[in-house]
Amino acid sequence: MDDTKILPTPDSRTARVTGEEALAMHAEGRPGKLEIRLTKPLVTARDLSLAYSPGVAEPCLHIARDPALAYDYTSKGNFVAVISNGTAVLGLGNLGALASKPVMEGKVALFKRFADVDGIDLCLDTEDVDAFVNCVRYLGPSFGGINLEDIKAPECFIIEQRLRELLDIPVFHDDQHGTAIVAAAGLINAAHLTGRDLKKTRLVINGAGAAAVACAELLKAMGMRPENVIMCDTKGVVYRGRTEGMNQWKSAHAVDTNARTLTQALEGADCFFGLSAKGAVTQDMVRAMAPAPIIFAMANPDPEITPDEAKAARPDCIIATGRSDYPNQVNNVLGFPFIFRGALDVRASTINEAMKIAAANALALLAREDVPEEVAGAGAGRALRFGPEYIIPNAFDPRLIARVSPAVAKAAMESGVARKPIPDLARYARDLAGRLDATASALEAIAEAVRANPKRVVFAEGEEEKTIRAAIAFRHAGYGTPVLIGREDRVHAVAATLGIPLPDGIEIHNARLSTSNIRYAEALYAKRQRDGFLMRDCQRLVNQDRNVFAACMVAAGDADAMVTGSTRSYSAALEGITMAIDPLPRSVLFGLSLIVTRRSGTVLVADTAIHERPDAATLAEIARQSAVAARRLGLHPRVAFLSFSTFGDPKGVIPGSVRDAVKLLDKTGVDFEHDGEMAADVALNPTLRETLYPFCRLTGPANVLIMPGLYAAHILTRAIPQLTSATVIGPLLLGLSRPAQIVPMQAGVNQVLDVACLAAHAAIAR
Numbered sequence: 001m002d003d004t005k006i007l008p009t010p011d012s013r014t015a016r017v018t019g020e021e022a023l024a025m026h027a028e029g030r031p032g033k034l035e036i037r038l039t040k041p042l043v044t045a046r047d048l049s050l051a052y053s054p055g056v057a058e059p060c061l062h063i064a065r066d067p068a069l070a071y072d073y074t075s076k077g078n079f080v081a082v083i084s085n086g087t088a089v090l091g092l093g094n095l096g097a098l099a100s101k102p103v104m105e106g107k108v109a110l111f112k113r114f115a116d117v118d119g120i121d122l123c124l125d126t127e128d129v130d131a132f133v134n135c136v137r138y139l140g141p142s143f144g145g146i147n148l149e150d151i152k153a154p155e156c157f158i159i160e161q162r163l164r165e166l167l168d169i170p171v172f173h174d175d176q177h178g179t180a181i182v183a184a185a186g187l188i189n190a191a192h193l194t195g196r197d198l199k200k201t202r203l204v205i206n207g208a209g210a211a212a213v214a215c216a217e218l219l220k221a222m223g224m225r226p227e228n229v230i231m232c233d234t235k236g237v238v239y240r241g242r243t244e245g246m247n248q249w250k251s252a253h254a255v256d257t258n259a260r261t262l263t264q265a266l267e268g269a270d271c272f273f274g275l276s277a278k279g280a281v282t283q284d285m286v287r288a289m290a291p292a293p294i295i296f297a298m299a300n301p302d303p304e305i306t307p308d309e310a311k312a313a314r315p316d317c318i319i320a321t322g323r324s325d326y327p328n329q330v331n332n333v334l335g336f337p338f339i340f341r342g343a344l345d346v347r348a349s350t351i352n353e354a355m356k357i358a359a360a361n362a363l364a365l366l367a368r369e370d371v372p373e374e375v376a377g378a379g380a381g382r383a384l385r386f387g388p389e390y391i392i393p394n395a396f397d398p399r400l401i402a403r404v405s406p407a408v409a410k411a412a413m414e415s416g417v418a419r420k421p422i423p424d425l426a427r428y429a430r431d432l433a434g435r436l437d438a439t440a441s442a443l444e445a446i447a448e449a450v451r452a453n454p455k456r457v458v459f460a461e462g463e464e465e466k467t468i469r470a471a472i473a474f475r476h477a478g479y480g481t482p483v484l485i486g487r488e489d490r491v492h493a494v495a496a497t498l499g500i501p502l503p504d505g506i507e508i509h510n511a512r513l514s515t516s517n518i519r520y521a522e523a524l525y526a527k528r529q530r531d532g533f534l535m536r537d538c539q540r541l542v543n544q545d546r547n548v549f550a551a552c553m554v555a556a557g558d559a560d561a562m563v564t565g566s567t568r569s570y571s572a573a574l575e576g577i578t579m580a581i582d583p584l585p586r587s588v589l590f591g592l593s594l595i596v597t598r599r600s601g602t603v604l605v606a607d608t609a610i611h612e613r614p615d616a617a618t619l620a621e622i623a624r625q626s627a628v629a630a631r632r633l634g635l636h637p638r639v640a641f642l643s644f645s646t647f648g649d650p651k652g653v654i655p656g657s658v659r660d661a662v663k664l665l666d667k668t669g670v671d672f673e674h675d676g677e678m679a680a681d682v683a684l685n686p687t688l689r690e691t692l693y694p695f696c697r698l699t700g701p702a703n704v705l706i707m708p709g710l711y712a713a714h715i716l717t718r719a720i721p722q723l724t725s726a727t728v729i730g731p732l733l734l735g736l737s738r739p740a741q742i743v744p745m746q747a748g749v750n751q752v753l754d755v756a757c758l759a760a761h762a763a764i765a766r
C-alpha cells in the first residue's frame with residue numbers, strides 16, 4: 001500500500017491534512033512529537049552534586065521512610081504513563097505495539113498541551129494479559145497515574161480491573177471511560193436539544209468492545225434503561241441467548257429483542273453510537289431512525305457514516321464524529337487530559353464513577369454557556385452557540401481545564417478518594433485557567449475563523465518550493481484560495497519535482513501575462529506620479545516585481561491579503577508592498593513579533609521591523625496598536641517600555657524618549673496596563689519589582705515589550721530561538737490599510753502558512 005494514500009484526498013471544505021503532510025510533520029526535525037526537558041539546572045558541579053550523587057541520596061532516604069514524599073521530591077505527581085499493546089489502534093485494528101507509538105506519543109502530547117500533564121508512551125509488545133499486567137504493576141511507582149490506550153476488548157477489561165486492584169494510583173482505560181464520559185456529555189446535550197428524556201431514549205451501539213461497553217455502562221448509571229440499549233458487533237445484535245462471539249462483558253448488555261441485525265435494531269431508534277469501524281452504517285439505516293435522530297459516528301480516523309452522508313439522508317439529525325475537522329467532535333481528548341489533571345492534583349487513589357459523572361456534567365454544561373470571542377473564532381468565525389452544530393465544547397476551548405478538572409477534583413474529595421484535598425476550589429480553578437498559554441488557543445481560534453471565512457491570499461513568490469508547499473497546505477487547511485504569482489509551467493514543474501499534485505482551487509497568475517496589468521499600472525501611477533514615477537516605471541514594476549504585482553492585486557480588491565519574503569530582503573519586500581498599499585490613517589507601520597515560550601506563555605515584542613530610533617509619539621502609538629493585537633490574541637495586555645535603565649537609573653538618552661512615551665499614554669488615558677522605562681528582567685519578573693519598584697503599575701509579568709529601538713528588538717528576537725526552545729513568529733506587519741505580511745527569508749513552510757493564515761484573518765477583521 002502507498003502509505004501517503006491512507007488519508008482520503010482532501011476536499012477543501014472538510015479534510016484538513018493529507019497523508020503526505022502527516023508523514024512530513026512526524027519526520028520533520030527531531031522525529032516524533034516528544035522530547036524530555038529538565039526542570040532543574042544541570043550546569044555546574046554544584047548542580048550535579050545536588051541533582052545527582054551525593055545530594056540525590058537525601059530525597060531517596062526520605063521517600064524510603066515516607067512514600068508520600070515521592071510527590072514532593074519527584075515528578076511522580078504530574079507524570080502519567082500512556083500504555084498500549086497496539087491491539088486496537090483507533091479503528092485501524094491490531095497494528096501491534098510499535099505501530100501504536102504515534103498515537104501514544106500523540107496522547108502524551110495532548111496531555112501536555114491541554115492540561116500540562118507530563119507523560120511518556122510505553123508500547124508493550126505482548127498480547128498476553130498476565131505479562132501486560134505484570135509489566136505495568138512494577139512500573140507503578142514512577143507514575144501518578146496510568147492511562148491505558150487502544151487495547152482491545154475483552155482483554156482490556158481484565159487488564160484494567162487487575163491493575164486497579166494492584167496499584168494505588170488511578171488506572172484509567174481511556175477508550176472505555178474517556179470515550180464514555182465525552183459521549184455521555186454530548187448525548188445529554190443532544191437529548192436536551194431534541195426534547196428527549198434519557199430514561200425513554202432508545203440507543204443502538206454498534207461495536208461491543210472497550211468503548212461500547214463503557215458507554216453502555218455509564219449511560220445506564222446515568223438513568224438509561226437497560227432494555228432501551230441494544231448493542232451490535234460483527235455478528236449482529238447482542239441478544240439474550242446468543243452464543244456466537246460472546247463474552248461476559250457483552251452478555252451483561254444482551255437484551256430480549258427480535259432484532260438480529262444493525263438495520264433491524266436501528267428501526268425507530270432515537271440514537272446511534274458508532275464505536276466500531278469505518279462505513280458500518282448506511283444512509284438507509286439512518287433513514288429508518290426516529291425523528292430528529294442523534295448519530296454519534298465515533299470510529300477513528302473514519303466514522304461509521306460521514307456527516308455529509310448522514311445529513312443528506314436525515315437533514316433533521318444531530319451528527320457528531322471523533323474527528324476535529326467536522327463540527328461536534330466527540331473524542332476522548334475532551335476527557336483524559338482534564339480528568340487526570342483533577343485526579344493528580346488531589347492525589348486521587350483512583351478515578352471512580354462520581355468523578356466520571358462530574359466530568360461528563362461539566363463538559364455538557366460548558367457547551368451551553370456563552371462562547372467567548374477568542375474561542376468562537378476571534379470574533380469573526382462561525383458562531384459557536386449551543387445547538388445541533390455545537391453540542392460539545394471545542395478541544396481548544398481554554399475554559400475546559402478550569403471547568404472539568406475542578407469538577408473531577410471536587411468529586412474525588414466528596415467520594416473520599418482524594419489523598420490531598422484542595423481547600424479552595426475556586427482559587428484552584430483560577431490557577432488552572434492561567435496555567436495554559438492563552439495565545440495557543442487564540443491562534444487556533446484565528447485559524448478556525450479563517451476556515452469559516454475563507455480568503456484569497458496571494459503568495460507572491462509562487463515559483464518557490466517553500467511557497468508552493470505552503471499554498472497547498474493553505475488550501476488543504478480550508479483557509480481559502482491561494483493565488484501563486486509565477487509562470488504556470490514553472491509552478492507545475494516545481495510541484496512535480498516535489499511529487500505533490502497541485503490541488504483544485506489553487507490559482508496561478510503570471511504577472512507579465514496578466515490581463516489586469518494595465519489596470520494595476522494605472523492605479524499605481526495615480527498613486528505614485530508625484531513621487532517621481534512615470535507611467536512606464538509603474539508598468540515595469542507591475543510586470544517585473546512580483547511583490548508590486550501582488551500588492552496591486554490586494555490594493556485593487558482582487559485578493560484579500562498577500563504574503564511574501566522568502567526570496568527578497570525584508571526592506572525590498574516592504575518597498576514593493578508599500579508602493580501599492582497605503583498605511584492606515586493615524587497609525588504607525590511597525591513589526592510585531594510573538595515569542596511563544598513554554599514557561600512564560602506568549603510575549604509580544606514591537607517594533608521588530610521598521611523604526612530604527614522611534615520617537616516618543618511613535619513608541620506610544622506602537623504600544624497602543626500592540627495592546628489591541630494582544631487582546632485579539634487572547635492576552636490581557638501588560639505593556640512594558642523597555643530600556644537599559646529602570647525608572648531613571650542609570651540615566652541616558654534613549655530612556656528619555658521612552659519615558660515620554662509613557663507620559664503620552666498616561667495623558668491620553670488608554671485602557672491597558674503600561675509602565676516604564678524598565679529593564680527586561682524587571683518587566684518579565686514581578687518579584688524583582690516587589691522591593692525596589694513597588695510603585696510599578698504592572699500587575700503581573702509584562703506580555704507586551706515595547707523596544708527602545710530596532711537594534712535591540714532585532715537582537716532579542718534573533719537570539720531567542722538560538723538560545724532557548726521558544727518559537728518566534730513574525731514580525732507581523734501592522735498598520736497597513738490592507739493585509740500584507742513578510743516572512744523572514746529563513747522561514748520554513750509552516751511559518752509561511754501561519755503568517756498567510758494571520759494575513760487572511762486580518763482581512764476578516766478589516
Ligand SMILES: NC(=O)C1=CN([C@@H]2O[C@H](COP(=O)(O)OP(=O)(O)OC[C@H]3O[C@@H](n4cnc5c(N)ncnc54)[C@H](OP(=O)(O)O)[C@@H]3O)[C@@H](O)[C@H]2O)C=CC1
Pocket residue numbers: 087088089090091092150151152153174175176179206207208209210211212232233234235245274275276277278280298299300301321322330331332333
Ligand atoms: N471518538 C472517540 O473518542 C473514540 C473512538 N473509538 C473508536 O471506537 C472504535 C472501537 O474501539 P475500541 O472499543 O477501543 O475497540 P475494540 O477492539 O475493543 O472493539 C471493537 C468493537 O467493534 C466491533 N466491530 C468492528 N467492526 C465492526 C463492524 N463493521 N460492525 C459492527 N461491529 C464492529 C467489534 O466486534 P467483535 O466484538 O464482533 O469483534 C468489537 O466489538 C474504533 O473505531 C475507535 O477509533 C474508541 C475510543 C474513543
Ligand SMILES: CC(=O)C(=O)O
Pocket residue numbers: 089090091150174175299300322331332333
Ligand atoms: C480517540 C481514540 O482514543 C480512539 O479512537 O481510539
Ligand SMILES: [Mg+2]
Pocket residue numbers: 090149150174175
Ligand atoms: Mg484510543
